[in-house]
Every structure is written in C-alpha cells, then in structure tokens.
Amino acid sequence: MDRAFPKEAVKEFVLQRLRLTPDALGKCMEDVPKIVRAIGGLQYGGHKLELLSRFQAFKSEWFDYWYENHKLTEGHVLRSALRIVDSDEYVYYFMATRNVARRRKYHNCPNSLKPEHLLALSFLSKNGPFTPSEFRRSFGAEHAQYGSKAVRLLYDLYNYGKAARMGRKRQKPLFQAIEKLPYNLDVSRVSEEEAQEWLFLKSLDIYGPFRPRDVAHWVGWNLRETGQILDALVEADKVVCVSVEGSQEPHYVKTEDLQVLESISHNLPTHSFIRILFNDDALLLGYYLRLRDYFGYDWVYPQFSNGVVWRAAVLYGRELIGDAVVDMYEDSKLFDVRRLVLRREYARSEIVSKIKEEFARQALFQGKTLRMTHASTK
Secondary structure (H helix, E strand, C coil): CCCEECHHHHHHHHHHHCCCCHHHCECCCCHHHHHHHHCCCEECCCHHHHHHCCECCCCHHHHHHHHHCCCEEEEECCCCCEEEEECCCHHHHHHHCHHHHHHCCCCCCCCCCCHHHHHHHHHHHHHCCECHHHHHHHHHHHCHHHHHHHHHHHHHHHHHCCEEEEEEECCEEEEEEHHHCCCCCCHHHCCHHHHHHHHHHHHHHHHCCECHHHHHHHHCCCHHHHHHHHHHHHHCCCEEEEEECCCCCCEEEEHHHHHHHHHHHHCCCCCCCEEEECCCCHHHHHCHHHHHHHHCCCCCCCCHHHCCCEEEEEEECCEEEEEEEEECCCCCCEEEEEEEEECHHHCCHHHHHHHHHHHHHHHHHCCCEEEECCCEEC
16 A cells, blocks of 8 residues: 545545535536436435435436436346446446346346246337236236246346336336347446446446445445455556555555545645435445444434434535434425434534525425424534
8 A cells, every 4th residue: 555545535535526515516407417427326216316415406307308318227236226327337237236136035136047038038029118017917918827927037037137127107117128128228248247347446436445345335246256356456457555544444446546636635625515415325325334434423324114214414515414304205295304413513503504505405396395403412
C-alpha cells in the first residue's frame, strides 16, 4: 500500500460519484439515465425517491419516459434484489451475478435447460409478452402437463438469460423472449469472467477505495470469488491497493482514479447541504457495513414486520446526522415524519430548518402535506 488517503477525501469521492453533492445534481430529463449508470442502478420500489435526492428539481415523468422507452430495465442483480439499471449495462450485471443466482433458494438459476424449458421458450417467443399468471394460464391451456410448473419454467428462462422483463402490466412484470425484446439484450456477448471483472471495477468506479468484503456485500459474491476477481484485476494493473486513514485493512481503487483522489485530498470542499436518503439508497447499501465508522451514524435498515416502511437517513454534507421514520401511505394525504433523531452536535435550529425544507420537498413530490415532529437527540 504505497498511497494513503484521508477518510474525508474518500467520503467526498463517493458522494460526488453518487451524485449527492451540489455540483453533481441532475438538472433535466436527459440526466436520468446518466445518474442511473453513475450510481450503479436503482433499487425498485424507492427508485423515484432515490432520484429525487439527486436532482435540483426532479419530475416523476422523467423516469417514466426512459423506463417506458426501454432505456432503463429491471432485473434481479446485485444480491439478487430487483434493480433498475441502464439497458446497455444489464448484460454485465446479469452475467456477473449468475453464480449468486445459482446459489439462491428462491427462483435460482438452472445450470442448463431441459426440453420443457425449450418448449416454454418457443411458446413465449411466439405469443409473449406475458405476466407470470398470464403465462401460467396460456401455456397451461396448450400444454396441460406443464400447467403446474409453468411459472417456474418462465422464471428459469429469465434467470438463465433466455427471457427478460420488458416493463409492467397493471404493476405485474411482463416477460418476453430475449430475441423479441424491443431493445438489444444479448447476454451471450459477454462471459461471466468478463462481466465479473466489469462489475468489480464498476463498484470501485462508484465507491472509490473499497475493501474486498465491501465489494462482496454490494454484489452478493462470497469472499473467495471476490478475491479471485480482485487478483486478476491487480495483475492487469487495473486496480491498486491503498490505505485509508483510520483503517488497518487494505483498500482497492481503480488505477485511473488515483489522481482524482489526490486532487480531492488537496482541495477538500466544505459542504452544508441536506439530503434525505431512502432505505435502499446507493450510499446506504454500499457502506452499510461501516456507516458509523465513515459517516458517523449507525443507520439500521427498517424492519417491515414492525410497520416501518421508510427509515430516512439524514445526510448533512459528509456526515450522516440522524434518521426518521416516515409514513407516506398511498391512501393518506399526510407525509408524516415521526421519531426524528439527530446527533446532538447537529441538532441546531438552522440545520433542523434545512431538514424540514428537504422533507417538505419530498412531501410535495408525492402530493402530500408534511407533518413533522420535533427532533430528539442522541
């Protein structure tokens, strides 16, 4: 480790790459796919809220335009979660995570296709697209012997790379054969090895100096396979080892980003912006294992079983300074911010006022009225 970087420089790097700093915010509809690519995709469900935090003034229809025109597509990549990524990058995310998909218990990726899969693929290609329930009815009506396993066959084709999602119908995913998609999605053009190296580099492109276990957590790989990919990239001189202030563990960064980190280290800006982050925000997911160590607050993913849908993380400059439980039920007119907790040193009136302004922007985006409780401290 021949280079060392201050922790604040590393934090500034990732906030810039994640488009959270004022100079990096999006300004228009054309910036939507650029930001989606830059931050490694969006987690389905809170995707528009994640974009809202990265725009000066975001409009919901901007995302809809790119999604409906197939510039953005969704699939089970990165820890097998449903992610929305740029369609041009989907094949890399998909192929890089096939080893993860083969290990999962629910809708795992088959090692090969059987004749019944090929029969289902032929039917899908001729008659699709289908939602899973539509495919079960239609395919089962023509091939009764496979009616009970039609949905499983469809998901096998999807996980194997012979079918993909192409939007939604009444909020249900639509599946179509790859060859019939309205955009080019040929997963055979890249090998798993190539895709894995691409995805490792993608993680460093977003987060800068990362430990191997951070990359493993972000993608869903195990440490052994992550180490093997890293060794190949180090040997090719695409990645180098560096040290980060306050950590004894080796970190790795793209060779081409060393100068960027050096520049940030010598010209560290001062920030006082507020961002309200959704549960699956790229910053929270990427740094989940060490949010307190790096950003100063031990934000914990909400337990849906306890009725918490959104535990908003409050970012102030380069620090996480608190969180709040947000109720924003569809049938309610209220955007209810409750249990707002702030780090004691940041519970100042001018900061609380900025937090309220940003929550008000979130409420306006959803067409609701803000109700916010007084902050407590810890």
